Amino acid sequence: MAVRLCDVASLLRSGSWAAEPWTGVIAAMETQLSNGPTCNNTSNGPSTISNNCSSPVESGSIEDSKTNLIVNYLPQNMTQEELKSLFGSIGEIESCKLVRDKITGNVKTWIRQSLGYGFVNYVDPKDAEKAINTLNGLRLQTKTIKVSYARPSSASIRDANLYVSGLPKTMTQKELEQLFSQYGRIITSRILVDQVTGVSRGVGFIRFDRRIEAEEAIKGLNCQKPPGATEPITVKFANNPSQKTSQALLSQLYQSPNRRYPGPLAQQAQRFRLDNLLNMAYGVKSRFSPMAIDGVTSLAGINIPGHAGTGWCIFVYNLAPDADESILWQMFGPFGAVTNVKVIRDFNTSKCKGFGFVTMTNYDEAAVAIASLNGYRLGDRVLQVSFKTNKTHKA
DNA sequence: TCCCATT
Structure with a gap:
């Protein structure tokens, strides 16, 4: 008997997943958390921050410290509306802002490139905590987002990022942090690696909590040899x-392919995601079975409704009469490549007939979107999301 | 040799 992947969606629809729309994604994330970008400082809550310069000006007040979150490593094409949509699934949002490039100059002003991070301020501190617990480490397209409390805004924490080069190729991120930690509190660290070989490129970044700490680190470590190293x-x-211009960002975008060649870790992560879906649905470990060797393509021969040749067609049911295409983009876009959305409307009234379709390029992104969005509460309606079936009978 | 963490 052939495994029918369309049944994954209906199986996931029942049970506890439906009650917590995003837990599907989180469950799929479990094995990825250690693979993402530097997430070892996710517990940087306000309690560890010296709040000496008591100037709750700018946009951060003391009360905000438990409701205001900073979200890092957002996909380049994620909009503020999508950010709000995603985090709004946790609880009521007081404000939400995607930080964008503000440089305009000669270039077209409508290009305001996302800088890949944003802020979400909840009404209820409990929702902020819940967002950290459930959305930190969430994989969106090629990124693994980081969700943590925002530090109170102040000039002293700006421009605290250091570029370090000439590192021994053998130096680990941990050793790098150990070297710099004597100068202050490290917010993030990273060593750049060759995309193909995974070998250190000998360059990295250290972001300190405050700029003065970064200045001290330059004084103390620039042109110095780390312990055991032969070169400074x-x-x-x-x-x-x-401060980069939109032009520079554009050319950078143009040069880097939209979809990077997945390294071993990315491939492994993708396999785990598929594995988790199959495991939850069937209790099988697909990565130990031949059909999971390369995820989707090795599933050939299995009857998979929803596959439309150009992508995976997803059926979205229980949309409101005034629903439009933009809401479908907003909901599904964060999960990966969406090539088409359509709201089915009444010919005479132009009102939505209660359902629509979304086409996604990649199977596993579609599967995670379905697992996550099925049961999603949109306004006063609970959506039903599944792969489109070939059946034509009326519901 | 440059990663996208302060509105």
Whole structure:
């Protein structure tokens, strides 16, 4: 008997997953958490921050410290509306802002490129905590987002990012942090690696909590040899991406392919995601079975409704009469490549007839979207989301 | 040799 993947969606529809729309994604994330970008500082709550300069000006007040979150490593094409949609699934949002490139100059002003991070301020501190617990580490397209409390905004924490080069190729991220931690509190660290071989490129970043800490680190470590190293390292302030022009960002975008060649870890993560879906649905470990060797393509021969040749067609039911295409983009876009959305409307009234379709390019992204969005509460309606079936009978 | 963490 052939495994019918369309049944995954209906199986996932029942049970506890439906009650918590996003837990599907989280469950799929479990094995990925250690693979993402530097997420070892996700517990940087306000309690560890010295709040000496008591100036709750700008946009951050003391009360905000338990409701205001910073979200890092967002996909480049994610909009503020999508950010709000995703985090709004946790609880009521007081404000939400995607930080964008503000440089305009000669270039077209309508291009305001996302800088890949944003802020979400909840009404209820409990929702902020819940968002950290459930959305931190969520994989969106090629990114693994980081969700943590925002530090109170202040000039002293800006421009605290260092660029370090000449590192021994054998130096680990942990060793890098150990070297710099004597100068202050490290917010993030990263060593760049060759995309193909995974070998260190000998360059990295250290972001301190405060700029003065970064300045001290430059004084103490620039042109110095780390313990055991034969060559001195260079430590300087990193280029500030917000000062890059839109033009530069554009050319950078143009040069880097939209979908990077997945390294071993990414491939493994993808396999785990597929594995989790199959495991939850059937209690099988697909990665130990031949059909999971390369995920989707090795599933050939299995009857998979929803596959439309150009992508995977998803059926979305229980949309409101005034629903439009944009809501479908907003809901499904964060999960991966969406090539088409359509709201089915009444010919005479132009009102939505209660359902629509979404086409996604990649199977596993579609599967995670379905597992996550099925049962999603949109307004006063609970959506039903599944792969489109070939059946034509009326519901 | 430059990663996208402060509105």
